[in-house]
Amino acid sequence: xxxxxxxxxxxxxxxxxxxxxxxxxxxxxxxxxxxxxxxxxxxxxxxxxxxxxxxxxxxxxxxxxxxxxxxxxxxxxxxxxxxxxxxxxxxxxxxxxxxxxxxxxxxxxxxxxxxxxxxxxxxxxxxxxxxxxxxxxxxxxxxxxxxxxxxxxxxxxxxxxxxxxxxxxxxxxxxxxxxxxxxxxxxxxxxxxxxxxxxxxxxxxxxxxxxxx
Numbered sequence: 256x257x258x259x260x261x262x263x264x265x266x267x268x269x270x271x272x273x274x275x276x277x278x279x280x281x282x283x284x285x286x287x288x289x290x291x292x293x294x295x296x297x298x299x300x301x302x303x304x305x306x307x308x309x310x311x312x313x314x315x316x317x318x319x320x321x322x323x324x325x326x327x328x329x330x331x332x333x334x335x336x337x338x339x340x341x342x343x344x345x346x347x348x349x350x351x352x353x354x355x356x357x358x359x360x361x362x363x364x365x366x367x368x369x370x371x372x373x374x375x376x377x378x379x380x381x382x383x384x385x386x387x388x389x390x391x392x393x394x395x396x397x398x399x400x401x402x403x404x405x406x407x408x409x410x411x412x413x414x415x416x417x418x419x420x421x422x423x424x425x426x427x428x429x430x431x432x433x434x435x436x437x438x439x440x441x442x443x444x445x446x447x448x449x450x451x452x453x454x455x456x457x458x459x460x461x462x463x464x465x466x467x468x
Contacts, residue, residue: 258375267404284320284373288380
């Protein structure tokens, strides 16, 4: 049975980069569950699926679990970069609120993990520790305060992009928090607050928790 390392966190918490680094250190796979939501939003915007009422069996989706070779494809198109477009970011939280979508994504995530050739998979998202894999031996909530999350993102953005990011991050937090509480750890979930930690320290903190278990 493939081991799951469950990692949750809000937008800008660094969960993707940290989870990918942890997976490399452990020789595990890495699964960005948010990519599936983004790919679904892309498919809807491209007219390949209609929501609500979509037949998810028709959602053609593939994702690499190799942390050294990450890619996402849907309907025969490589959308690795396309799903990071701001227009996708603006719509993905709305798509993710649909109960049928979330139920399908849980099933898809568990299927991808079970079909993996890795001994374990670091699975990161918004409700992995509480809904998707509540029985995982290692469950971590990775967070940082809003100012820190914005500061980390700002290093790669222009002032205009930063203003847009501030609004977008707050809106995503507000919308997503209506679906799942990703700012407070549930029972049995270990909190890692990286506000005062750099990237390497955060990776080490997560690895230390995993080793303890």
